[in-house]
Amino acid sequence: MAKSDKNWSIVIFALAAMVYAGFFFAKPINLCTADLGRHIENGELLMHGVTDVLYTNHYSYIEPEHAFTNHHWGSGVLFYWLHEWFGFKGLSVVYLIMNLVALGLMTLAATRNRIWSVPLLVAVATVPLLAYRVEVRPEGFSYALIALYYFLLSRWKSEQLSFRILLPVLLALQLLWVNIHIFFFLGIAVTGVFLVDSFVNNTKQLKQLGVLIAGQIVVSLANPHFLHGLLAPLTIFNEYGYMVAENQTVMFMQERFGNPEFYHLEFFGLLALICIGFMFRLGVWKNYLVEMILILAFGTLSVLAVRGIPLFSLFFIAIASPMVYRSIEELNFKTKQSVIKLIPAFGLTVCVLFTLVEGTYASCRKGYEGLGLISDINLTGEFLRKQQIPGRIFNNYDIGSYLIYHLHDKEKVFVDNRPEAYSVAFFDSIYKPMQQDDELWKQKSLEYGINIICFYRHDNTPWAQPFLIRRTQDPDWVPVFVDQACIILIRNTEKNQQWINKFGIDRRVFISVPN
Numbered sequence: 001m002a003k004s005d006k007n008w009s010i011v012i013f014a015l016a017a018m019v020y021a022g023f024f025f026a027k028p029i030n031l032c033t034a035d036l037g038r039h040i041e042n043g044e045l046l047m048h049g050v051t052d053v054l055y056t057n058h059y060s061y062i063e064p065e066h067a068f069t070n071h072h073w074g075s076g077v078l079f080y081w082l083h084e085w086f087g088f089k090g091l092s093v094v095y096l097i098m099n100l101v102a103l104g105l106m107t108l109a110a111t112r113n114r115i116w117s118v119p120l121l122v123a124v125a126t127v128p129l130l131a132y133r134v135e136v137r138p139e140g141f142s143y144a145l146i147a148l149y150y151f152l153l154s155r156w157k158s159e160q161l162s163f164r165i166l167l168p169v170l171l172a173l174q175l176l177w178v179n180i181h182i183f184f185f186l187g188i189a190v191t192g193v194f195l196v197d198s199f200v201n202n203t204k205q206l207k208q209l210g211v212l213i214a215g216q217i218v219v220s221l222a223n224p225h226f227l228h229g230l231l232a233p234l235t236i237f238n239e240y241g242y243m244v245a246e247n248q249t250v251m252f253m254q255e256r257f258g259n260p261e262f263y264h265l266e267f268f269g270l271l272a273l274i275c276i277g278f279m280f281r282l283g284v285w286k287n288y289l290v291e292m293i294l295i296l297a298f299g300t301l302s303v304l305a306v307r308g309i310p311l312f313s314l315f316f317i318a319i320a321s322p323m324v325y326r327s328i329e330e331l332n333f334k335t336k337q338s339v340i341k342l343i344p345a346f347g348l349t350v351c352v353l354f355t356l357v358e359g360t361y362a363s364c365r366k367g368y369e370g371l372g373l374i375s376d377i378n379l380t381g382e383f384l385r386k387q388q389i390p391g392r393i394f395n396n397y398d399i400g401s402y403l404i405y406h407l408h409d410k411e412k413v414f415v416d417n418r419p420e421a422y423s424v425a426f427f428d429s430i431y432k433p434m435q436q437d438d439e440l441w442k443q444k445s446l447e448y449g450i451n452i453i454c455f456y457r458h459d460n461t462p463w464a465q466p467f468l469i470r471r472t473q474d475p476d477w478v479p480v481f482v483d484q485a486c487i488i489l490i491r492n493t494e495k496n497q498q499w500i501n502k503f504g505i506d507r508r509v510f511i512s513v514p515n
Contacts, residue, residue, distance in 0.1 A: 009344040010116050016351035017124050021103055023355060023364035024131035025096040028374045029088060032456050032485045033398045035417055036091070036136050037405025042073055043080025045408075054224045057421045059404050061392060061412035062430070062448070068421040069225050071232045074179035075138035089372035095136040096371075098144045103130060105147035106314045109154045110321035117343040118328070119321040124347055128362060129268065129313035132261045132306070133246070139307070142183035145173060147314055149190050150294075156205075157194065157290075163208050171215050178220040178229065185233045186311075188216045190294065197289045241424035242397060242431075244417075246307035253306050260361040265309055268316050269299050275323045288322055295319040380454065380486040381406030389490055389499055391451020396464055397431070398456040399486065414450075435467035442476075451496070453477065453489040472510040479505040 031037055042053050052058040054073055057066040082091050103123055110119035133139065152169065155161040170191070177184040195209040223229035245253065254262040272295045279285040285292065294315045301308030328339055354362045384393075385406055393411055395403055400416025407413075415422065415431055422431075434441050444450075455468055471477050471489055478496075480503035481488040490496045 009341070009348075010120070013117060013344040013348045013351070014120060016348050016355075017120055018100060020124060020351040020355050020364050021100060021127045021131075022096055023369055024127055025099045025134055026092065026369045026371055027134045028368065028370040028372060029092065029136055029377075030374050030485070031088075031377050031405065032380075032402045033417075034135050034137070035401050036079065037403075038401035038416060038418075039072065039076040039079045039138070040083050041080075041404050041408045042070070042076030043078070043083075046073060046077055047080060051224075057418075059400075059408065059413055059416055060422070062414060063422055063426055064412070066421060066423060068418070069228055069232050069236075071182040071184075071223075071225075071229060071236075072138040072180060073224065074176070075141060075181060078141075078180065079136075087372065091136050092371040095134075095140050098140045099130060099134075102143040102147040102314060103127070103317075105144075105151040106317045109147075109151040110318050112322065112325045115325065115328070115340060117340070117347060118324045119317055121343055121347045122317050122320045122324065124351060126268070126313040126316050127364070129261060129264055129316075130310045132309045132313075138181040139183065139310075142177070142181045142186065143310055143314065145177050146183070146186050146190060146311065148173065149187050150315075150318070153191065153194050154290075157197075157203075167208075167212055167215065170212060171219050174216045174219045175222055178223050182233055182236065184220060188213060188220070189297075191216060193290050193293045193297075196293065200289055201286055236420050239424050240419045241422060241427035242419040244419060247305045250303050250306055261309065262306075264361075265302055265312065268312075268320075269303075272296075272299060272316060272319050275319050278323055278326075282326070288319070291315065291318045291322070376483065377485060378406070379483045380481065380488065383481050383488065384452075384454065385410070387499060387503075389452055389496070391491070392449050393452045393454050394434075394445065394448075394450045395454045396456055396459050397461075398459050399454060402456075403454060414448075432463055435463040438470065441467075451491050451493075453487075455487050456485060457482070457487050458485070469510070472507060479507070479510065481505075 029036060038059070041059075045053050045058075050058075053076075054070045055068060057063050057068050060066075079091060082094055086093070103126075107116075107119045107123045110122070112118075130143075149170065152161060152166055156163065156166045170187070174184065174187055177187055191209060191213050195206065195213060197203075198206045198209055217230070220230050221227065225232070228235075250262050250265060253259070276285070276292050276295075279288055279292065295312070295318070298308055298312040298315050302312040328336055331339060354360070355364055357363050358365045358367050381402060384403075388410075392414070393403065393407075394414050397415050397417055400413050400418075403411075403413045404416060415426075419427070430444065434444050453471060455464070457468070459465070468487065472479055472487075476492050477489040478492050478500050479487060479489045480499055482505065490499060492500065
């Protein structure tokens with residue numbers, strides 16, 4: 001058996017790994033495209049007794065009564081408190097810590113024979129995948145919670161934790177989880193995988209796991225929507241009328257964007273399958289049945305919807321680390337000890353190198369690190385609040401939560417980034433056609449009393465850019481504000497002349513010139 005590597009070298013390696021991973025998550029918030037603004041306002045309204053946000057499309061003037069199951073309301077309350085106490089920088093720090101906690105828990109859970117450096121090195125290799133989704137969102141709670149579930153259940157399985165402690169802790173966590181993010185069902189699913197493992201391996205823990213799962217299901221009913229809330233993961237896509245990038249397949253995203261993370265995922269997916277193959281060949285697959293099922297499940301999820309990539313990265317630590325351990329154990333004693341001593345030095349070198357070097361895929365410093373908001377990202381919202389131009393706003397999907405954050409007490413929005421909060425007919429017959437058909441645009445914009453257009457300028461949907469180009473050249477509309485992220489136009493009417501005269505922008509600046 002290999003000797004423990006718990007010494008100063010592993011401590012230094014662990015600290016370097018934390019710094020390396022921390023830089024990946026220290027990315028400034030683009031409030032224009034993030035859901036965060038809406039989450040903060042959810043929390044503020046709920047703290048003031050406005051419960052409509054739990055059940056209806058409270059923020060929209062188009063479909064205000066459309067039924068909506070707010071499955072992340074608790075995150076909104078937490079984000080609101082953090083925002084009130086520490087601002088956006090505090091939110092960034094907390095989100096960074098949550099990801100580091102998830103990474104740390106999975107590393108600890110994967111530790112075997114007290115060789116700490118092996119899972120730590122694997123964890124460092126997965127960091128770019130875990131950081132695929134660095135936006136501050138309720139999902140971060142789910143990353144930390146699923147890692148905590150796996151850690152606690154693994155400790156209990158190995159009899160390092162009593163069921164008397166496990167049961168109340170996991171039920172309390174489940175009560176929290178069901179009210180902060182729709183991934184709460186993963187807590188039940190992970191417990192279910194341990195139940196399957198117990199059945200296959202004929203352990204004495206089968207009955208206790210049955211009690212735990214039953215308790216988790218019952219506790220999950222303790223949400224504002226009761227049974228509908230429990231079933232939300234199964235029903236959320238019943239009426240989901242807008243294509244969201246995070247729900248697209250790896251193949252679709254790879255063909256369209258070609259991000260290095262997709263190749264990283266495919267390579268690690270292949271390595272995970274090789275690990276599983278070796279487990280079967282060595283006849284030890286039953287010992288790692290939980291890890292095999294979970295990596296296959298989250299690997300499949302990642303392929304079908306890229307939002308699953310961070311979850312895959314966490315459980316890759318659990319499946320790859322045992323195989324590295326196994327390889328070390330097969331070495332002769334002298335070589336084994338040399339490898340154990342070299343791993344922290346190698347890992348430390350990798351962390352330091354890719355912290356100092358900027359711009360490569362593995363570099364944690366991409367040149368735009370920071371905490372809090374992107375500089376000047378609130379200029380559009382501040383302009384709208386200060387000028388108080390009357391009338392309804394037509395906005396695109398991306399910027400909805402941003403406008404909710406700035407204008408929730410002033411104006412409703414046309415749409416925001418919650419597909420489940422709007423009908424399919426709205427997206428198919430109103431939102432997209434209004435940008436594609438100028439006659440329909442004229443008709444509906446008058447019907448809805450639209451006086452302002454506020455758009456995220458970098459919306460890359462097929463209809464958005466042509467729509468903006470036409471509006472900037474449309475004599476019925478006048479551009480009055482533009483910044484790094486957004487553009488504002490107002491209707492060319494007599495009542496708007498005071499703003500047009502003061503802020504009107506020459507249309508010629510929006511005419512593209514061939515190279």
